[in-house]
Amino acid sequence: MPEYKLIYFNARGRAELTRWLFAYGGVNYVDERITREEWPDKKPNIPGGRVPVLMIGDKPLPQSLAIARYVAKEVGLVPEDNLKAAYCDALADTLAEMMGKVYEVMMSSKTEEEKNQLFKDEVYPKAMVPVLTRLQKRLSENEWFAGDKISWSDIMISLVFGEIHKKKTEFIDPFPAVMGIVNKVRALPKIKDWIAKAPETQF
Ligand SMILES: N[C@@H](CCC(=O)N[C@@H](CS)C(=O)NCC(=O)O)C(=O)O
Structure with missing residues (x-):
């Protein structure tokens, strides 16, 4: 494999x-x-x-989702079937859009109380529940997002909804199949190791 350098801030973020x-x-x-x-x-x-930018040798690759998709391919997490791969892409875009709405509120100058109210009344019902409802159905019918094999979608579901669950348990608990993927991915030994050793950051 080539030499990789991932350049970003000291944050989880993108x-x-x-x-x-x-x-x-x-x-x-x-x-x-x-x-x-x-x-x-x-x-x-x-x-x-x-940022992020991924240096592949001396060649830079920009855009977080392009980077993730490239690395997912390298580690065997993009389905070979083109349609399944496209559903994974669609999920990545959907979750990125959803998180865009979350960040918009988080980074605003509103008070904590106002932010919590906005999450409860606007972001959660309008941007998250529709996504969680569709995922709950799909994940109760399949072992993994793309069928019987793990894909980068499962990793993204676990990362995104696991983070939200830590702060707002009540948002994700009504969707047990989604929580099932959150926990299943976080229990994979290499992911578990990374979570244990990753630097603590605010975002
Ligand atoms: N669409 C790009 C957005 C990249 C982006 O907005 N990066 C922010 C950090 S999350 C950044 O570099 N901010 C510093 C700046 O714009 O000067 C991606 O997904 O990678």
Whole structure:
């Protein structure tokens, strides 16, 4: 395999999915975490000026989902069947859109109380419940998201909904099949190891 360097901030954010995929595949990589202070000097040298970027040897690959999909392919987590692979892509876009709405509220200047109210009244019922309801149905009928084999979708489901579950248990508990995937992926030895040793960060 080529030499990999994943460049991001000291945060889970848009890079953690790729870190989980590397962990799943037991792939060695440099996990470069730029500090806020270093960023203004580093930014002009980052293609596109945004992170994450994955350096593959000396070639940069931008965009978090393209990076994750590439690493998923490398570690055997993209289904060979084109339609199944497309459903995995659709899930990645859906969860990224959903998280966009979560981050919009999280990063706003509203008070904690106002944010909680917005999550409860707007984000949860409008952006999360429709996704969770469809996933609950699909995951009660299949062992994994794409059928009988684990794929990068399962890793993403576990990462995203596991994080939400830690903060808002009551949001995810009504969807036991989703929680089933959250727990099944987090119990995989290599993922479990990564979670245990990953740096503690706020996001
Ligand atoms: N669509 C891009 C968005 C990348 C992005 O917005 N990155 C943020 C961090 S999460 C960033 O680089 N912010 C610093 C800046 O724009 O100067 C992706 O998914 O990778």
